[in-house]
Amino acid sequence: MTQMSIFGQPDELPKKPDGxxxxxxxxxxxxxAAPNPSEKYGETVCVAGLSIDPCRPGWVRLYPINFRELGGNETFKKYDIVSVKAVPARQDSRRESWRPQMHTLKVTGHLTPWTPRRRWLDPAISTDTTMCSLHRGATMASQSLALIRPRRITDLRVTRHAGWTKEQxxxxxxxxxxFSLFDNEDRTPLRAPRFAGTYHYQCAEPDCGGHKQGFIDWEFVAFQLLRLRGMDDDSAAKHLRRRFLDExxxxxxxxxxxxxxxxxxxRTFSVLGVYYPPRAKSAPR
Structure with a gap:
């Protein structure tokens, strides 16, 4: 059985079951992650998290999920603890990827900010894993999810979203x-977000030349929809930078x-979200 330190990451990535x-x-x-167009589901969301099962440690990716079609018992939010039956995603070679059976999902708990979250997630920030090392070792079967500590964040570039492609x-x-008159599903067309974001940063590797990665957190899109309506582009972009960079x-x-x-x-990584517990205050001298 793969071993890991208490609440930490395994020494080796667990393999998917053969069956x-x-x-x-x-x-x-x-x-x-922010929803993307899907012909079958209308829109799909990629959800990821940390396994809390000692027998199956490491990161887990759950896909596809259409949140608009979930019933009341199947809805969940970030930092919920969920139990769900899933099968290995055979069309996705990444070890962390599973296809959830959403009707089996149950929310079993929620971690409030920030101490309970840090108990699980701080050990998941491995000092041996940097963005540069992930790039160097990237293959179809290598680690595809991680929580990495940036050494220096230089910018969050906010630009107008290009809109959906013809295929999307x-x-x-x-x-x-x-859609039919007898269909109760919400099939309102998925709208492209107003803005796209790109983080510019250096990882903890001393010789890091810098990384530029798209920011695709659903919170970034939701903030635009809920907080920036009626603002001109310049003002809205400044609010996004203030929230997701300065704050x-x-x-x-x-x-x-x-x-x-x-x-x-x-080898193409994105920033899926930001982990930002308060920095511990140094003890007075």
């Missing part, structure tokens, strides 16, 4: 066209980035 029988996963949810818009149109990544927080790669392009 396709469902297993029960117990996961601390840490990532909800076609998926949305095909899904919406399936969340400010000097008062011990910042780490949840990062994950793309299945077809293992």
């Amino acid at each position: 396709d029988l469902a297993v029960t996963l117990n996961v601390l949810i840490t990532v909800k 818009q076609a998926k949305i149109n095909d899904y919406v066209s399936q 969340i990544c400010g000097p008062g927080h011990d910042v780490a980035f949840y990062v994950g790669n793309i299945a077809a392009h293992p």
Whole structure:
């Protein structure tokens, strides 16, 4: 059995089971990425988190999930602890990837800020894992999720979103066209976010030349929809930078980035979310 230090990361990535029988996963949810168009589901969200099961340690990716189609018992939020049956994602070679059976999902707990979260997640920030080392070792079967500590965050670039591609818009149109008068599902077309964000930072590796990674956290999109309506582009972009750079990544927080790669392009990583517990105050002299 793969061993790990208390609440920490395993020495080796656990392999998926050989069969396709469902297993029960117990996961601390840490990532909800922004939704993307899907022809079958309308929109899908990638969710990730840290396994709290000693028999199956490490990171877990749950995909696909359509939050608009979830019932009341299946909804969950970041830092919930959930139990869900899932099967290995055979079309995704990444070891952390599973297909959840959403009707089995149950929320079993929630970790409030920040001490209970730190008990699990601080040990998951490995000093041996940097963004540079993830790039160097990237293969179809290598580690695809991590929580890494940036040494220096230089910028959050906020630009107008380019909109959906023709292929993405076609998926949305095909899904919406399936709507019928007797269908109770919400099939409102998924709108592209107003802005895209890119973090610029250096990881903990001394010779790091810098990383530029898209920021695809659902919170970044939700902030635009809920807080920035009616603002002009310049004002809205400043509010986004203030929130996700000056405040969340400010000097008062011990910042780490949840990062994950793309299945077809293992060397392409994005920032999936930000872990930002308050920095411990130094004891008075």
